[in-house]
Amino acid sequence: MKFIDEYRDPAAAQQFAAAIRRITTRPWTLMEVCGGQTHAIVRFGIDELLPDEIRLVHGPGCPVCVTSLELIDKALEIASRPEVIFCSFGDMLRVPGTKGDLFSVKSRGGDVRIVYSPLDAVKLARENPDKEVVFFAVGFETTAPANAMAVYQAERAGIRNFSILASHVLVPPAMEALLSSPDCQVQGFLAAGHVCAIMGYTEYEPIAAKYNVPIVVTGFEPLDILHGVYLCVKQLEEGRAEVENQYARAVTRDGNRPAQEIVSTVFRVVHRGWRGLGKIPSSGLGLTPPYAAYDAEAKFGVAGITAAEDGECISGQIMQGIKYPHECPAFGTRCTPEKPLGAPMVSSEGACAAYYRYRRVVV
Amino acid sequence: MSIPTSFSLSCPIPISDYPTVQLAHGGGGRLMNQLVERMFGATFQNPALDARHDGALLEIGGARLAFTTDSFVVHPRFFPGGDIGSLAVHGTVNDLAMCGARPLFLSAGFVLEEGMDMDELWRIVQSMQAAAAEAGVQIVTGDTKVVDRGKGDGLYINTSGIGLVESGRKIDPSQVQPGDVVLVSGDIGRHGIAIMAVREGLEFETAIESDSACVAGLVRELLDAGIDVHCLRDMTRGGMASSLVEIAGTSGHRVHIDETVIPVRQDVRGACEILGLDPLYVANEGRFVAFVAPEDGERALEILRAHPLGQGAAQVGKVGAQGDGLVTMRSAIGATRIVDLLSGEQLPRIC
Structure with missing residues (x-):
């Protein structure tokens, strides 16, 4: 298929892998931020092509995985009400809250x-x-414009029986939170290409400078990821820490201006709790005052719901790149995609689910 | 047959996990597998059922019969390439064919919802008869129930079928041998995408037609040509991946496939990329996987490709020497990973 097969060419993949081997002189730890990249890495076995010195750790970029237990519980509460039609993207339906998931709400009527x-x-x-x-309304900056547009259109059409449960999260604050942690082992980032297609990459320039870390905006196909790794390792080996754009076929430095405008019209930056990572200041999007009537949390009075996460789930350490999924004692035993303890075991983009599905025996 | 040593009244599906039936319990993945194995299989166990094939093989008065059943709840009832009526015939006839049987007789049970359009029902019944005639089977018995409006989804159809196994050859997962080649009878994923396109109002440049078809004739040609077929399975719910995982698990042999040679049409691949689906798990209704002795592999492919329903046939892998019951796949870029069952139906991804 055009524009797909070119980026999955095995001979070119081997050439990239050889080029990475040639320039690598010592161990480096890179984090791919986005869950879509994690999925591609494990599905295609991209890490198998890399030299032993390069360690890829899987970042917090799966919207399903980082949506807080509290928000899932709020979703379950709202979805259980008889007057409500609760709409969601498919892979949120199996994420466990404190009591069951959206599928179980559905099965109860x-x-x-x-x-x-x-x-x-x-x-x-x-x-x-x-x-x-x-x-x-879950997701990173990628899904924010479409969700903002839905609220905007509902308002313009005078539709009052529509609202969103906003749980949007933002990438740059999460990267900063990771980099500020004393446990941080990440030396370079593959930034999420689709997030940057919307937002551009100017936001990452101060982060690269402040933390002296290379950030390569990277796509999602195997050759994109290998190319991103190459550019990131090259910077590290040469002692540079810049923002580079591997994914130029979709990303410009300034991003998609009309998309950014609709987002800033409808949403404002708020503090947000992340599953496994805790509360990160200014790391989410909530509705602006003119659109407050579309806030489901207020409309259904669920703002007071709180929830504590399962103590056994180490998803926070996994999403910070401190541990691999198979290093969790519950991995594949007490925690499986059928009975997940935490969200990374649910979503197809979650690091734990990707390891469980594609790696269970190999690890 | 093993006799249960203890009798337990407790539900074998941990109630704490699933106090209610979930959609995923019918999704063709791991949850359905667990429900079938732990509740139905463990309760009804007997040698025919324990073979875990597409149908039961029974010896009655010297004759070897294959017996199977299937229920059809598809929505929309009409889709490009078929409808619930033709599907209800193809599904059951194909299950019989997968046992190496010649399909002979079907039953048809109708659960109708009050208010169902009579003209639509008539078209579905005509479509069933046309499919039955084409497959060379007769619908010889049936049942009709009507439920209150709102208690059904218009129409559900159940069909059961009986076929005759003429050769003495056994075709089931226990016959799979290391070295066997793994063939698919055509491009995969078309039925699932055709249904989803109609259901979700997705439009493509040309409509993707379901592959729904009766493959009994195609199987018959393989058997009549003396091809040493070890196992057959139609790749319905859960797609090609689930069929292979089930056969590998039941046979105890490693199945290794190559992603780059799996036939998937461009439009189906495109739809899968857009929706974040893996074509390996998308349903088919007129495609099967065949495990064939290596010396017959080439000839089997020629026979399949000469038939209108098998033109896209391809060898996708082979059975390895490892006795671990796993499916592994060489990826597009040359790395190897395992292929597993999904929990339930595939869910479209967020981004």
């Missing part, structure tokens, strides 16, 4: 639906004026 676009949820609201339609 809750109206929980998978949608492919937040605009589908707005359409449902228009078609069901006697129902309250709630969209679970």
Whole structure:
């Protein structure tokens, strides 16, 4: 398939791997930020092609994995109400809250639906004026413009029975939180290409300078990731710490301006709790005052719900790159995709699920 | 047959995990596998069931019969390339064919919802008869129930089928041998994507048609040509990956496949990329996987490709010497990973 196969060419992959081997003189630890990249690395076995000196650790860039238990519990509470049609992207449905997941709410009679676009949820609201339609607005900067557009359009059309449970998170604050941690082992980042397609990469320039860490904006196909690793290792070997753009076919330095505008119209930066990482200041998006009526948390009075995470799940350490999934004592035994203790075992982008599905025997 | 040494009243599916049935319990993945194995399989156990094949093989009065059943709840009821009626015939006929049997007779059970459009029902019934005639089977018995409006999804169909196993050859997972070649009868993933496209209102340049078809004739040609077929399975719910994982697990042999030679049409691949789905797990309704003795591999491929329903046939892998019951795959860039069952249905990814 055009624009896919070119980036999965085995001979070119071997050439990139050889080039990485040639320039690598000592051990380096790199983090790919995005869960989509983690998935590709494990699915295609990209790390198998790398020299032993290069260690890839899997970052906090899976929106399903970092959505806090508290927000999942709020979602479960709202979805259980008889007047609600609760809409979500597919892979949020199996994420465990304190008591069950959205699938179990559905099996008990809750109206929980998978949608492919937040605009589908707005359409449902228009078609069901006697129902309250709630969209679970999860994701990083990548999904924020579409979710913002849904709220914007609902407001313009005067649709009042629509609201979102906002749990948006932002990449740069999470990277800073990781880099500020005394346990941080990450020496270079592969930044999430799709996040940068929206936001550009100017935000990363001060981070690279402040923490003296190379950041390479990287795509999602095997050759993108190998190329990103090459550029990152080259910087490290040469003692540089810059922001570089591997994913130039989708990303410009300034990003997508109209998308950024709709996001800043509808959303404002708020503090956000991350599953496994705790509260990170100014790391999420909530609705701006003109759109406050579309905030499901306020509409359904669930803001007071709190929840404590399972003590056995080490997802926080995994998402900080301190531990690998198979180093967790519960991995594959008490924690499996069928009965996950934490979200990284649920999502197809989660590091634990990726290891479980593709690596269980090898590790 | 092993006789249970203790009798337990406790539910074998840990109630604490799943106090209610989830959709994933019917999704063709690990949860369904657990439900079938621990609740149904453990309760009803007998030699025919314990073979874990697409149908039961039974010896009655000297004749060897294959017996199978399937229920059809597909929505939408009409989709490009078929409808629930033709599907209900193809599904059961194909299960019989996978046992190496010649399909003969079907039953048809209809659960109709009050208010179902009579003209639509008529079209579905006509479609069933056309599919049955094409497959050379007769629908010889049936049942009709009507449920209150709102208590069904318009129409559910159950079909059961009986077929005759004419050769003395055994075709099931226990016959799989190291060295066997693994063939698929055509491109994969079309049925699942066709259904999803209609259900979700996704539009592509040209409509992707379901592969729904009766493959009994194709199987018959392989057997009549004397191909040493060891195991067959139609790659329905859960797709090619789930079929291979089940066969590898039951046979205890390692199955190794190569991602680059698995036939997937460009439009299906494109749809899968957009939706974040893996075509290996997408349903088919007219495709099967065949485990064949290595010396017959080439000839089997020629026979498949000469048939209209097998033109896209390909060898996708072979059975290895390791006795670990796993499926491994060489990825597009040349690394190796394992292929496993999903928990339930594939869920589209966020981004």
